[in-house]
Ligand SMILES: [Zn+2]
């Protein structure tokens with residue numbers, strides 16, 4: 006039989022071909038540096054930096070650098086923040102899942118109007134292609 010192709014199917018193929026890059030776990034150091042206090046997308050408050058200080062008390066003096074073993078943080082962000090590698094914004098775990106599995110767009114990238122290096126017009130053109138009308 007015939008299969009009706011809707012634009013949403015094409016959009017799905019587009020996302021399959023060009024998936025949204027995974028967001029990376031944000032260390033306490035980076036969180037501190039960025040000073041991010043809430044998710045950019047949903048405004049949910051992040052665990053405050055004081056949480057890190059409280060946890061550090063139990064550990065020995067050898068943790069002066071504050072470096073957490075990678076094995077400990079694998080897959081889960083200690084700071085509760087997840088960063089888009091493109092726009093650098095911080096998001097919560099809920100938005101991480103939602104953006105990668107449902108909307109396939111980064112709210113930070115879509116709302117980022119700062120000019121990048123290179124041709125501004127070209128950037129805008131690329132961006133329009135990625136946008137969808139739902
Ligand atoms: Zn969020």
Ligand SMILES: [Zn+2]
Nearest residue numbers: 089092111114
């Ligand atoms: Zn982004």
